Amino acid sequence: MTLAIETTELSKRYGKKEVVSGVSFKVKPGEVYALVGPNGAGKTTVIRLVTGLAFPTKGKVSLMGLDPHEKPMVRRKLGAVVEAPAAFYPYLSGRENLQLHAKLAGGVSPERITEVLEMMGLSEAQAVKTGVYSLGMRQRLGVAAAMLTKPEVLILDEPASGMDPLSLHLVHSVLQNAAKEGAAVLLSTHHLDEVVAYCSSVGIMEEGRLIDEVDIAARRERYRAKVSDAIKAQQILRYQEFIKQVGTRGDNVVFTLTHPYALSNVVSCLMKQNINVLGLGPDIFNLRAYYQDRLSGNRADAKADSAAVG
Amino acid sequence: MFKLSSIEFGKLFHLTSLRFSLIALILFPILWAYAPGIFQVYGFFIVSGYQVPALSLLSSMEFLLPLIIAVASAELLGLELAHGTLPTVLLRPVTRSQWLLAKILVAILYPFALLAFLFVVSLVTGVFYGYGSFAGGTGVGAGGLLGQGILSAGGALAELGRAYMMAAVSLIPISLLSILFTVIFMNAAGGALATLALLISMKLLIVFPGLEPYLLTTQLNAYVAPIGNLGITFALIALYAAIFAASSVILFERKDF
Numbered sequence: 001m002t003l004a005i006e007t008t009e010l011s012k013r014y015g016k017k018e019v020v021s022g023v024s025f026k027v028k029p030g031e032v033y034a035l036v037g038p039n040g041a042g043k044t045t046v047i048r049l050v051t052g053l054a055f056p057t058k059g060k061v062s063l064m065g066l067d068p069h070e071k072p073m074v075r076r077k078l079g080a081v082v083e084a085p086a087a088f089y090p091y092l093s094g095r096e097n098l099q100l101h102a103k104l105a106g107g108v109s110p111e112r113i114t115e116v117l118e119m120m121g122l123s124e125a126q127a128v129k130t131g132v133y134s135l136g137m138r139q140r141l142g143v144a145a146a147m148l149t150k151p152e153v154l155i156l157d158e159p160a161s162g163m164d165p166l167s168l169h170l171v172h173s174v175l176q177n178a179a180k181e182g183a184a185v186l187l188s189t190h191h192l193d194e195v196v197a198y199c200s201s202v203g204i205m206e207e208g209r210l211i212d213e214v215d216i217a218a219r220r221e222r223y224r225a226k227v228s229d230a231i232k233a234q235q236i237l238r239y240q241e242f243i244k245q246v247g248t249r250g251d252n253v254v255f256t257l258t259h260p261y262a263l264s265n266v267v268s269c270l271m272k273q274n275i276n277v278l279g280l281g282p283d284i285f286n287l288r289a290y291y292q293d294r295l296s297g298n299r300a301d302a303k304a305d306s307a308a309v310g
Numbered sequence: 311m312f313k314l315s316s317i318e319f320g321k322l323f324h325l326t327s328l329r330f331s332l333i334a335l336i337l338f339p340i341l342w343a344y345a346p347g348i349f350q351v352y353g354f355f356i357v358s359g360y361q362v363p364a365l366s367l368l369s370s371m372e373f374l375l376p377l378i379i380a381v382a383s384a385e386l387l388g389l390e391l392a393h394g395t396l397p398t399v400l401l402r403p404v405t406r407s408q409w410l411l412a413k414i415l416v417a418i419l420y421p422f423a424l425l426a427f428l429f430v431v432s433l434v435t436g437v438f439y440g441y442g443s444f445a446g447g448t449g450v451g452a453g454g455l456l457g458q459g460i461l462s463a464g465g466a467l468a469e470l471g472r473a474y475m476m477a478a479v480s481l482i483p484i485s486l487l488s489i490l491f492t493v494i495f496m497n498a499a500g501g502a503l504a505t506l507a508l509l510i511s512m513k514l515l516i517v518f519p520g521l522e523p524y525l526l527t528t529q530l531n532a533y534v535a536p537i538g539n540l541g542i543t544f545a546l547i548a549l550y551a552a553i554f555a556a557s558s559v560i561l562f563e564r565k566d567f
Binding site: 053055072073075078081082083087089090091101103105 | 317400405564
C-alpha cells in the first residue's frame with residue numbers, strides 16, 4: 001500500500017535557527033495522525049513542508065508517493081487548511097469562495113459545494129460575505145474547502161482553533177468520517193481529548209523535533225485490572241495464549257488481548273491462582289498526562305509507562 | 311491558464327487602489343480641462359476637445375500613472391498576502407509559475423485598461439470645446455505638435471490613439487517591476503514604494519548622458535517620440551519587462567510560505 005504521507009529526516013532552517021529538525025513519520029490511508037506540541041514546536045512548519053508550501057533544508061517529503069514540489073499536480077488528491085483561521089476573500093460569500101476553490105481545483109459540481117456547506121453547517125450562511133463570518137464559521141468553511149474534492153489526503157493546521165464545543169465536535173467527526181472512508185488525515189492541534197478519541201497516532205513535537213510517537217489505536221485495545229498482586233498476575237498472564245502483551249503499573253496489571261472476548265478468561269485465570277481482581281476495564285490513555293510528562297522532561301516516568309505494555 | 315487569468319481579472323475589481331485610481335482619473339481631466347493657467351505651463355490654449363486627452367496624458371505620465379500602476383500591481387499580489395489567501399491558492403493543483411503568470415498577465419493589461427478609461431473620460435470632459443480641426447498643438451507628438459499647422463479631427467484622434475497606446479506599453483515594465491518588488495518583500499506597500507524609489511533614482515541618472523537613452527524612466531516618454539524612433543524603445547521595454555517577469559517567477563518559485 002502506498003503511504004499517503006511520508007517524511008524522512010525533514011529539517012527546516014530559517015537563518016541560524018533550525019525550526020524543524022530530523023522529523024520522520026508516516027501516515028497510511030485511513031489513519032489520522034495528530035501533531036501536538038507547545039506553540040513554536042514546529043508543527044505549522046512541518047505542515048507547510050508536507051504540503052509543499054515551504055522547502056525543506058534537508059530531508060524528503062512524499063504525498064501519495066510523490067514529491068509535492070516536483071509534482072505539484074499531486075495536490076489534486078490533497079485537501080488542506082494551513083491558515084488558522086482559514087483565509088478567504090472577504091468580499092466573496094462562503095459559496096462564492098468555494099466556487100473559486102472549485103475552479104482552481106479543476107472543477108467541482110455545484111451539488112458537491114452544497115453538500116460540503118451542509119456538512120459543515122453553513123447552508124444558511126452560504127450567501128453571506130466571509131468578511132463578516134465569525135472565527136468558527138471561517139474555520140468550518142476552511143474544512144468545507146478542504147473536503148471539496150473528496151481528497152485522499154487531508155492536512156489541517158489547528159482546524160478547530162477558536163471554535164465553540166459543538167463546532168469543534170462537528171469538525172472532528174467530519175475528519176473521523178473522512179478517515180473511515182479511506183482518507184489519510186494529518187492535523188496539528190491542541191485539543192488532546194479529541195485526539196485520543198479518534199486519532200490513530202500522535203506525534204509529540206518540542207523545539208522542532210519529534211520527541212515521541214504514540215500509537216493511540218493500539219492503546220485503545222489495552223485493558224487494566226486492579227489486582228491484589230500485580231507482579232504475580234503479570235507472571236501468570238504472560239504465558240496465557242489469549243494475552244498479547246502484559247505489564248504492570250502500580251497495583252494494576254495492564255494487558256492487551258488476542259481477542260476482546262477473552263476478557264473473561266483473564267478474570268477466571270487470575271481467580272484460579274488466588275489473585276483477587278478488584279477492578280477491570282479499558283485502560284484509558286491519559287494523553288494529557290503523558291504529553292506533560294514528555295514535555296516537562298520527566299522522560300523516565302513516561303518511558304516506564306510506555307514500557308508497561310511494550 | 312485562461313481560467314486562472316479570468317479569476318485574477320475578477321480580483322482586479324476588488325483592489326482598493328483601483329477605486330482611488332478611477333476617482334483620480336475622473337477628476338484629473340476635469341481639473342486640467344478647465345484650469346486657468348494652462349497657457350502659462352504648456353504654451354497653448356485649449357480650443358479643441360482632442361487637446362484634453364493629450365493634456366491628461368502629458369500631466370499624468372510624469373508621476374500619477376506610474377504611481378497608480380505601481381500601487382495596483384503591488385496590490386494584485388498584496389491582496390493575497392493581506393487576506394492570507396496565498397497559501398490556500400497555492401495548495402490547489404496549480405503551479406506557482408502558472409499562478410504568478412496569470413497575475414503578470416493582468417499586470418500587463420492593466421495599463422491599457424486604465425489608459426483607455428482615462429482616454430474616454432478625457433474625451434467626454436472635452437465635449438464643451440467641440441471636436442473640430444485646430445491649430446496650435448495637441449500636446450502629444452514631438453514638440454507637442456506646436457507649429458505643425460492645422461490638425462484635422464481624424465489626425466488628432468489618430469495621434470492620441472498612438473500616444474495612449476505607447477504610454478500603456480511604456481508602463482508595462484513599471485507594472486512588472488512592482489510585482490517583482492512585491493515578490494521580494496512579500497508586502498504590497500514595500501513593493502510599490504521600492505518601485506517608486508527606483509524610478510525616482512533612475513530619473514536622477516540623467517546626469518550620466520550615456521545611460522539616459524536606456525533608462526526605464528526615459529522609455530516613459532515614448533508616447534511623445536516620433537513613430538520612426540520607437541524600435542529601440544520597444545526593444546528596451548520588452549527587455550525590461552522580460553527581465554522583471556522572469557525574475558519574479560524565479561524568485562516566487564523558491565519562496566517559502
